[in-house]
Amino acid sequence: MGNKKNVRNQREGKDELVQLVSNVNRADDVDLNRRAFIKATAGMSIALGLATIPFSIRAAIGMEEDDDAKEIIALDELPRGKSATFYYPEESDPALLIHTKSGELLAYNSACTHLMCPVFYESEKEELVCPCHKGYFDLKSGHPTAGPPQRELPRIDVEVRNGVVYAVGRQVRHG
């Protein structure tokens, strides 16, 4: 009887509960966990390092942007303090042309740099507002002034030719 009880607590015992004991061999535990930890660390580090490669591949594939002039709207259809939506450079890139109260023409891509909600022109306060999470952008520079957005809105260069406003180029990062 007494013998059987002892056997339970030994490594090579026949008792079905015997394997419990190999779980609590502390020296083994510490050693194995340390190795596993270092291996996991190495794997994670290499994976993170390699994760930058797809961005370069995507950049190499989609790099050329055609920044040709594109008609937006006739200037007299856009009074001061109003804005118009257009798409530039692609049909999938919504943008906002703003005729400020002081008569300036400004244009930005209107997808919020936080989570891509549309940004609106608030003519009362002359600022750009994203209603989703209360993001605010400076009207003159397109840079975020409050709320979650961290990056500026891409600025679109505009030109007026014969009373018609054209988009002629875009700077994603500026200022």
Place this chain on the structure above:
Amino acid sequence: MAKKHLYTLVLLVSVAVHVVLLQWTIEAYLGHEWTRVYTLTLIAAGTTLATAACTIGWYRAEYRAAPRHQEGSR
């Protein structure tokens, strides 16, 4: 022994470095700064190679050490 610790330390630091590099790469990608994306990927490729070399070095140092657990080794 000390060499093994050095490898471990380098591996830990490399995780931090790669997290930062990845974050910068994504920022540059979203900002369409293609040259920056390429530069960062190049740097990351270099440090990844160094990390791989370091991992191999650690394996060598670690498993050359006298085996302490002969019985029931897993």
